[in-house]
Amino acid sequence: MAAYNNEDIVRYVDEDMLPGEREQFEAALQEDAALSAAVAQYRALRSTLSARLQPDEQVKLLKTKLEELRPKHFGKEPAKVVSMKKYFIAAGAAAAVLAGVLLFRYSHDTDYMGSYGNIEMQVSAERGNNADSLLQSAALYFNEKAYTKVIPLLDAYLKTDSSSQTALYYRGVAATHTNAVAAGLVDLEKVYDGESVFKYDAAFYIALYYAQQQKHKEAFTWLEKIPADASVAAKAAALEKELK
């Protein structure tokens, strides 16, 4: 690359070289990996600047929207379990808006499971081993609501990885849709007792199960375990409001 500097690279890519000079440069490109890399880098730079130096009104609007939503989902308070009454005060308008959206969608509907229980099992394991294949098959059946087919697959998966909270959670949910409800609730309680990201999803699902059974007291008990900053908090608030 010693024979050429950055200005030469710019002139070459921008087609400002005379034909003879260009041919020599291209011959050098074939031989010189560093020069070739520098040309590729300049092409990337040029392409990026061409796109990103132009004003983008859309991204400004998006940033404004994100700023508006930020305080609703990332408060200043440390994460902790609070009662739902406290939650309503703390979450204020944000939760009210979200709950309103959900209630609008689900108003006058006592099929709580149908309203709030549509969970999609998302896994994307593609490492090709047998355990991953089990999880993927389970997800396919789960998302088709073929719950009885899900359970043996997740049983087998849990034999290979008994600590998988993902498998335990989805097995628990699936079981509540079969005649193995008690076992499902045990799975979900185990997930709640753990510290995985499914902890409060499990609590919510247990609450939902009891709500569907018209066991409101038990449902409230589980809803109260869900902190205001949990990802299911808005759904929990909406369900609680419906139950009251």
Added chain:
Amino acid sequence: MMIHPDQRYLDGLLKNDTRLVQEIYERFAGKIKYYILQNQGTEDDAADIFQESIIDVYNQAKYKDLQLTCPFEPFFLLVCKRKWLNEIKKRGRQPVTKKLDDLYDVGEDVFAAAEQVVQEEAQTGLFLAQFERLGDKCKEILRSTLTGEAQEKIAETLGVTYGYLRKKKSECMATLLSYIQAQKI
């Protein structure tokens, strides 16, 4: 490869779809907050990483025609995680061992898509930061010449000759390139 139905998230971001942006916050903010709080971060860090990741995904969809062939959730959470690990590294801290893989059994396509977003947006950030180091004249010339407008017309608008404009543009770009090379990306 088949486009995943979750492409709707990218399309929604491009259309500034309020309901969809709310859905992204509602579904994923809690998980990211939990992860970052468990990994040496604060709630503000989590909020920043979450917002930046959304913008990065938007930019890749808009300028690189990113198309999702995997579910959005593991992809997006992995983008956030990679950005947070980069941030921890920048702050000179040792990354800890809490894994986002606990959330999902992440496939290669998810890794590839997330890595592309993080790497390319980091590179873009570097390019734009180095661009800002140039003098005002250089910035003006580069902004103008990269619009695709005829250079003769740009030269006239800027009050310089066509030859000067071409020469100056090459010099400014070469300077910018040297700034970037000095950053050792």
